[in-house]
Amino acid sequence: MSYSRQSLMCRCYGAMKKCFVFTSPFLLLIAGADKDGNLIQQKLHSICCMVGEGCKYLYDVISDTFSWGIQHVQDTGIFDCNGNLELRVIIASVVLGAYSLLLFSYVWKSRNIRARIRLKQDSCRASINDLKKNIIQVPSKRVEEILSCNFQELRRRLKKGEVTATEALAAFQQKALTENDRLNFLVEPVKEAEDLAKDCDQKTNRDRPLNGIPVSIKENYFMEGYHSTGGMSTLLKYGTVKEDGVLVKVLKHLGAVPFVRTNIPQLMMTFECSNPIYGCTVNPYNLKRGPGGSSGGEGAILGAEASILGWGSDIGGSLRIPSHFCGVYCLKPTAGRLGSKSNEELDEGLVQSLINPTPGPMARDVDTLVEAMKAVLCPFMFELDPEIPPIPFNTEVYESKKKLRIGYYYSDGYVTCIPGVKRGLDEALEGLKNRKHELVEFVVPDVRAMFSELFCKACFGDGSEHVMNMFNDDMVDPTITLIVLMHQFPKFIQKYLSYISTWVTNDRVTGEQMRAMLGVGSVTDWWELTGKVIEFRKSFLQKWKDLELDAVVCPTFPYVAPPTGAVKYLIGGVTYTTLYNVLNFPAGCVPVTKVTAVDQIAMQDYPSNMAVEKFIKKYFSADTGGLPVTVQCVGLPYQEEMVLRVMKEVELGVADLKQS
Ligand SMILES: CCCCCC/C=C\CCCCCCCC(=O)NCCO
Numbered sequence: 227m228s229y230s231r232q233s234l235m236c237r238c239y240g241a242m243k244k245c246f247v248f249t250s251p252f253l254l255l256i257a258g259a260d261k262d263g264n265l266i267q268q269k270l271h272s273i274c275c276m277v278g279e280g281c282k283y284l285y286d287v288i289s290d291t292f293s294w295g296i297q298h299v300q301d302t303g304i305f306d307c308n309g310n311l312e313l314r315v316i317i318a319s320v321v322l323g324a325y326s327l328l329l330f331s332y333v334w335k336s337r338n339i340r341a342r343i344r345l346k347q348d349s350c351r352a353s354i355n356d357l358k359k360n361i362i363q364v365p366s367k368r369v370e371e372i373l374s375c376n377f378q379e380l381r382r383r384l385k386k387g388e389v390t391a392t393e394a395l396a397a398f399q400q401k402a403l404t405e406n407d408r409l410n411f412l413v414e415p416v417k418e419a420e421d422l423a424k425d426c427d428q429k430t431n432r433d434r435p436l437n438g439i440p441v442s443i444k445e446n447y448f449m450e451g452y453h454s455t456g457g458m459s460t461l462l463k464y465g466t467v468k469e470d471g472v473l474v475k476v477l478k479h480l481g482a483v484p485f486v487r488t489n490i491p492q493l494m495m496t497f498e499c500s501n502p503i504y505g506c507t508v509n510p511y512n513l514k515r516g517p518g519g520s521s522g523g524e525g526a527i528l529g530a531e532a533s534i535l536g537w538g539s540d541i542g543g544s545l546r547i548p549s550h551f552c553g554v555y556c557l558k559p560t561a562g563r564l565g566s567k568s569n570e571e572l573d574e575g576l577v578q579s580l581i582n583p584t585p586g587p588m589a590r591d592v593d594t595l596v597e598a599m600k601a602v603l604c605p606f607m608f609e610l611d612p613e614i615p616p617i618p619f620n621t622e623v624y625e626s627k628k629k630l631r632i633g634y635y636y637s638d639g640y641v642t643c644i645p646g647v648k649r650g651l652d653e654a655l656e657g658l659k660n661r662k663h664e665l666v667e668f669v670v671p672d673v674r675a676m677f678s679e680l681f682c683k684a685c686f687g688d689g690s691e692h693v694m695n696m697f698n699d700d701m702v703d704p705t706i707t708l709i710v711l712m713h714q715f716p717k718f719i720q721k722y723l724s725y726i727s728t729w730v731t732n733d734r735v736t737g738e739q740m741r742a743m744l745g746v747g748s749v750t751d752w753w754e755l756t757g758k759v760i761e762f763r764k765s766f767l768q769k770w771k772d773l774e775l776d777a778v779v780c781p782t783f784p785y786v787a788p789p790t791g792a793v794k795y796l797i798g799g800v801t802y803t804t805l806y807n808v809l810n811f812p813a814g815c816v817p818v819t820k821v822t823a824v825d826q827i828a829m830q831d832y833p834s835n836m837a838v839e840k841f842i843k844k845y846f847s848a849d850t851g852g853l854p855v856t857v858q859c860v861g862l863p864y865q866e867e868m869v870l871r872v873m874k875e876v877e878l879g880v881a882d883l884k885q886s
Contacts, residue, residue, distance in 0.1 A: 339701055343459045343503050350414045350504070357415045358403055362396040372397035377439070377534055377594035384426075384438040391426035391438030395419055395483055398440040402486055402532040411488050411507045411517070411526035413445045414452070419485040426481050435601035437481030442533035444521050445490050445504075446569045447585070449474050454569070456520075457492035457501025460699040472614075473537060473568035473585055476607045488523025488536070491705065493693060495685070497547040497800070498705040498793040499523065506790060510552060511853050515787040518548035524588050525552035529854075535594055539569050541583035542681065543783075543803025546858060549588060549815040551787035553854025556588040557595045557814040557870065558806070560863045564602065565614040580684040580759050581807050592874045595814065596624060599866060615864070623867040630872065632658060633668030633770070633778040638805065640673050640735065641798045642833055643784040644846050646825035650818040650855035651781055657879020658779065666773055668780075671766060673801040674735050680759050681804045682742035687752060689717070689745030708794055709743075717744050731837035735798055763809055770862070777872040782815050782858040785846050792845055798838035802858070812866045815856040816876045823851055 364372075372394055375383065383389040399415065406412040419440070425431060426438040443449065446456050448471030455461040474484060492501035499522025500506035507522050509515040510529040517526040521538025525548025528536050538545045540558040549556040561582035568585045587598040600619040608616040634655055636648055643651075655665055686693075694713045702710045712720060721741060728737030746752050770778075784799045806813045829847040834840045857876060861869040 335699070336701075339459060339699065342462050343701070346453065346459070346462055346503055353414045353417065354403070354406070354412060357399060361399055361403070362392055362420065364393050364396045364400070368393065369397040369400055373401055373531065376591060377589065377597060380534065381436075381439060381597070385432050387432065391423040391483060392420070394438055395423040395440050395485055398485060398533060402527060405510070405527070405530040405532045408513065409508050409510055409517075409526045409530060410505055411523040411530075413487040413489055413504050413523065415486050416449070416484045419483050422478065422483045426483060431481060434481030435597070436477065439482050439535060440485045440533065441477060441482045442486045442488050442524060442527050442536040443474065443484045444524055444536070444538045444569065445487050446494060446539060447471055447474055447487075447537060448569060449484065449487070452487060455503060456494045457490050457503060457703070458696055458700055459503050460696050462503075471568040472565055472607065472611045473602065475610060476602050476604070477537075479606050480601050480604070482535070486527070486533070488527055490521070490523060491519040492703040493706065494520035494544065495542070495693070496520070496706055496793055497522070497543065498790070499526070499548075500705045500790070501703050502701040508790060509787045512787060512849070514789055514849070515853070516551065516790045516793065518551035518787065520544035521588065522548045525549060525554060528552065528554040528588055528590060531590065534590065535598055536588040537585060538588050539583050539585045540807070541581060541685065542807055543800055545586045545588060546782050546803050546813065546815050550782040550854070550856040553817045553820070553856070554588055554590055555592060555595055555814065555816060555873070556586060557599065557866060558586045558812060559584050559866050560812045561807075561810050562615065563617070563812070563864060563866060565607075565611045567611055578684055578687060580756060581681060582810075592816065592870060592877050595873075596870050599870070617864065620867045623865070624871050626871065629662050629664065630776040630875070631664045631666060631774055632872065633666050633773055633775045635668050635670055635778075635780050638670045638673045638780075638801055640801050641784045641838055641842070643781045644786070644825070644832060644842065645828035646786060646819070646821035646850070646853075646855050647781050647784060649825060651779070651857055653880055653883060654779055654816070654818050654857040654876045657883050658875055660882060661875055661879050663875065666775065668769075668773065668775070668778055670805065671762070671769070673805055674738070676762060676808055677801045677804055678735055678738035678742040680755070680762060680808050682739050683746055683755055684759065686743040687746045687755070690743050691745070705791060705793060712740070713743075720744055733798065733836040733838055736837070739797070759808065766809055777868055778860040779872065779876065780858050780860065782856045785842055786821055786850055786853040786855060788845050792841070795841040796838060796845070798836075806860055810863055811860050812863070812869045813858050813860045814869045814873045815858055816873045817854050817856045818876065818880050819855045821850045821853045821855065826850060
């Protein structure tokens with residue numbers, strides 16, 4: 227989505243609105259003035275007194291200017307000041323008239339937005355109902371049998387013709403429809419799925435690596451005939467996508483059957499999963515809690531076992547956070563390994579050269595991720611997108627038996643992990659130790675500066691202008707209202723608010739993040755930021771090399787699935803994932819445990835110095851029993867195979883522990 231696609235009118239409207247809203251109080255003050263402008267002086271004086279001595283100087287300048295201005299107007303003789311009512315009436319009428327116009331245009335605009343959203347909702351609902359009515363009938367015993375297969379088993383049966391692709395599709399469609407009624411992860415079913423499945427059932431196609439495997443796809447992936455909105459209804463205006471994106475083409479070429487498109491948060495830059503078009507998705511383990519985001523629909527559908535392989539994307543944790551909250555596996559590849567032409571990042575305002583999003587697979591075991599990566603890293607994809615480095619899957623690295631030297635950390639130095647998360651890491655490390663790997667403590671560098679000074683500044687380098695402009699023609703989801711509202715203020719007020727928030731939250735990061743979202747300023751500042759990112763990567767790499775590490779294992783996130791609507795108070799946790807986007811290191815998640823009653827009791831000792839910690843204490847001391855915990859496995863750039871190997875080692879190590 228390019229800037230040019232943002233209608234000029236919307237942007238002008240937004241700018242005018244802001245200008246007007248912030249100047250009108252002054253206009254009204256003028257309207258309330260007597261002929262000498264006394265009232266203005268009085269009001270300004272009292273305001274200035276409140277702000278303090280420093281502002282008095284400013285007051286003198288301003289009030290002198292006003293007096294001069296009014297005197298000047300009187301001198302011109304445009305109106306008779308003895309009856310100065312006229313001036314006030316004129317100004318008041320202009321202000322009220324403009325407000326009425328604004329109100330009218332707001333109501334008119336809202337009606338259009340709501341109509342656009344309703345139209346899309348109706349079409350999605352119709353599509354779901356259509357599938358419910360016309361779903362291929364498969365006996366329930368057969369459905370259960372298919373759903374109980376793991377990926378390898380399902381693929382083997384499909385290949386042998388013991389299960390047809392049409393049956394597999396129907397089984398997952400049935401399960402998805404049932405689970406969707408409780409979790410709302412579906413955006414819409416893929417209408418062509420049945421035709422694709424029938425094609426897979428041709429004998430000549432059975433050898434394709436993913437033949438007949440039903441796959442779920444995040445809404446932002448380009449698919450011919452479908453909208454990719456990232457939860458922004460304004461993007462519905464541009465119609466459906468004309469051509470499949472690279473990964474969808476590759477998946478179809480390999481025989482996979484995309485069967486549903488799944489939900490995302492509005493704007494895809496938060497880890498709530500709610501937007502005004504498709505609504506709110508909830509967590510399969512606890513319906514009062516969220517599935518994470520932005521690939522939240524994928525997290526929920528996989529967590530509910532209604533999909534066997536899903537595809538999401540990640541620029542700050544959007545594959546890893548939902549995996550962690552929903553207890554599923556994922557791989558966030560190095561940005562570039564799978565290219566950048568598969569999914570909509572309405573993020574084009576967010577797509578910059580420093581920190582890039584990447585598509586990636588999500589699944590219910592490591593083997594599926596391995597098979598998915600092996601399959602898609604194929605000549606067909608390298609030809610389709612020559613910008614993707616033609617590096618096939620390195621089986622040798624994945625299958626190597628060499629003992630590994632693995633770094634680990636329990637805290638990144640900012641938000642402390644809750645006890646359940648710490649215990650999850652304990653278990654992963656113990657499993658690795660039992661498998662004779664060497665463990666080395668690793669201290670991560672300053673994540674506070676990394677998050678606000680590098681991640682936020684890069685992602686919102688334009689002062690969030692591009693994304694915020696889109697809201698001039700859209701509704702705002704309650705999960706992000708606060709942040710959108712804040713951006714309606716002039717920058718100097720936002721800056722002021724950021725300092726207040728540091729003071730209120732006792733947390734430097736909150737204020738720093740707010741200021742970072744005001745953008746970098748100039749090209750020179752952007753170059754400086756580029757230099758800082760390069761420097762950060764260099765020094766991190768050096769630390770890694772000094773310790774001669776093969777990989778790092780650490781918490782994916784400091785807490786588990788939060789109640790829906792609570793993410794806005796908990797953003798701080800995101801340093802654990804954004805670190806590896808800033809570094810552009812591949813990282814994957816492995817579920818290791820679930821929160822226990824003992825973990826919940828241990829929350830009594832959780833710190834509560836910063837606001838974010840107080841909220842964590844509030845939201846995770848109870849009602850978290852049974853929620854999944856994963857660990858994050860990290861490798862050097864382009865070493866996805868090493869990450870997957872470590873993930874497999876963790877999976878095996880934890881399984882051994884549970885058996886013993
Ligand atoms: C208007 C909403 C802006 C919220 C700004 C909060 C600032 C930083 C938090 C970053 C949270 C990142 C969540 C994950 C984003 C992600 O990976 N998206 C994937 C897009 O493909």
